[in-house]
Amino acid sequence: MNNMSPEVALHRISPELRPLLCSVVRNGRVGLDSTNCLRVTDLKTGCTSLTPGPCCDRFKLHIPYAGETLKWDIIFNARYPELPPDFIFGEDAEFLPEPSELPHLVQWDAGNSECLLQLVKELIQQYHHYQCQRLRESSRLLFEYDSLLEDPNYGRNMEIYAGRKNSWTGEFSARFLLKLPVDFSNIPIYLLKDTTLDPGEDVALLSVSFEDAEATQVFPKLYLSPSIEHALGGSSALHIPAFPSGGCLIDYVPQVCQLLTNKVQYVIQGYHKRREYIAAFLSHFGTGVVEYDAEGFTKLTLLLMWKDFCFLVHVDLPLYFPRDQPTLTFQSVYHFTNSGQLYSQVQKTYPYSPRWDGNEMAKRAKAYFKSFIPQFQEGAFANGKL
């Protein structure tokens, strides 16, 4: 019953209700964290047990919200598919939205396949309001909320989950999930294509957990959609500064935002720089170029000859080029190592400066090759076998 694939769920649900569920599981993204679709589990039926299937009409919907997963029961009646559903809001026993605030419930139209999804979105909105109400228990956190609300950058893209960890005795805690207004649109597409998952919307979410009402224990965490995370260099991109004690969100969040923006900028810049670099090498080495990465401009291979000694040079451009130096790998075309590989030597330190432009780098590289090759040749002859 758990981790049911959407197709299975669609197969088991009563035919009349299938369109409604379809839009939920296929297209359903609510809230800020839209990397995960809404999940459906625990499909059950409200008909008598002898009714032939498929006749399921009630299920549990998993909705990601503010770092939590809400598990709401949605109850239809297969025999009366035109009727609107009923909801059980799981552990949030006190959440009772005003029906008048749910237009898609009041004017439920079973023929509209989007109706359920829209209704769920409206409910989430109401839930958000409900959570914000609960923030009233802590004036400190309420202040945080209000201050963020005023800022148009963040106010509209906020999800709050507040309450007691343990219903009666637990410490009051709250989690703020904020969507960072960082522009990822200029990130080169190649960077985003490497992910195996459906990338979805590129989003950066900052989750700040307040473990107590006085904001003495604050744990921020950055979430990036997988493509962005990959584009920015993997999990290292998730490092953010710690929350300053006594600080507040309205100061901290822009900080993080800026950091992320800088990173993105850097990545974008890096891409362009790499492109420039490769272009320069192409023009300098011309026919010596064996191959190069024409999309991401991360690799370049040259076949050069010096005094009848042919060798390959592989250039690996790091992500944060030009800050980070490219790696040069010299490879002999004649000699093998004991393990059957071509004899090679890696050079990471050589004269280099990030301030040079592409042309300059190409020229300097050429000069370096000339100076290094005798060494390499000797090494190849000495250590490699033909």
Added chain:
Amino acid sequence: MAASISGYTFSSVCYHSANSNSDHEGFLLGDVRQEETVSISDTQISSAELLQVVEIHNHDPCAQLFSFYDYAGKVNEENLNSILKDRRKNVIGWYRFRRNTQQQMSFREQVIHKQLTQLLGVPDLIFLLFSFISTANSSTHALEYVLFRPNRRYNQRITLSIPNLGNTSQQEYKVSSVPNTSVNYAKVIKEHGAEFFDKDGVMKDIRTIYQVYSALQDKVQAVCGEVEQSERVKEKIQEDVNKLKQQIALRKRKTAEEERRLREAQNTDSHSTPEENTEPSESSLLSRIAFHSPSAPQRPSTSPNPPSYADLLSQDDSLLSSSSSPTSAALLPRPQAVGSPGHPTPGPLGMDLGLGLGLGLSLGASSNPVSTPSTPYLGNGDGSSSDSLDRQAAGQEDDEDDDEDDDDEDEDSSEYENLVSETTHLPVVSGSVLAQGRPAALSPDGDARGSQTT
């Protein structure tokens, strides 16, 4: 708060629910009452406990969903009235049945519940949630039910008890207090009720029994009165007996003194007269007295056929009439024992000393115990020796103090009987001799009494 639902109502709700192909809902009818329990224990004076008891008598299923509310969950009062009609005032809650869902109130149910609370004016409206859970292979089905009172903030769930269902160790079959609203039942009872009930609505049998009970009570009261009276009479007679005994003792003492004086006089008169002279006279006296012992052939009054008591009485009468000086103590009436046929009260018995030895008969066989205290006598009833006689005379009080507990009238009266008969048969002897005339009197059951009993 406690809640109960009758078994048939519960099964009816289950039936309607289980046979519906979708969710099902309806209203619960019944009443709510408050029970106050006052408990008194050693540790505290009293503590009162208030318990609200909800009883579900009936249910009113709704034909379809959304019959009295709309999509937004707004309750339509007109529809509500058309469903409930005149049962509206009996509504104490509502119920819902849904399969395979959690035991928790849903969003719409809460919305509706709030409105129903207001519309029906029941502050503590209850909500009964039925949930039917089936296993995946339909091998096991569970019907779960939870009773909520959602208008309270805490303790929202109440246990619902179904009388006579569940605990089979209980022997008694509980009767619920659900009122019988059946029209047919009322009609039949009205028709045939007159045979069993009187005009006040009380069962006739009860009245009859009560009458018997009252009659018995009256009789018991009357008997009490009689017992009281007879007890008083008995007391009086007892007093008389005591008085007479005292007089007897007094007389004995006097006669003993006289005798002593006589003896002393005799002794001083004739020194030579041996003591034995007096002895025979004494012994002869004694022998006369000891008529029970076989060695007392001189018992004057022994006869093979003791006369009946009635003869004695008549003889007494004649004797009394002949006697010259009845003492005051002789003029005591003879009382009757309770429950016994009456005896004619004889004339006052002669308290003359001549009567003393007249009852030398064993009248133990007589079954008419009558206390006749009139005859003075000396000596104990069993014909013991003069020692005992002296003892008797001297230590009368002691003997009387040593009376046994089972002293009863019978023995006394038998002694007195003997006394009476003695007076008839013994010849009138000299007063001095007759002073010791109390013969050995057998108690009715033949026991020889060691002392004169009272």
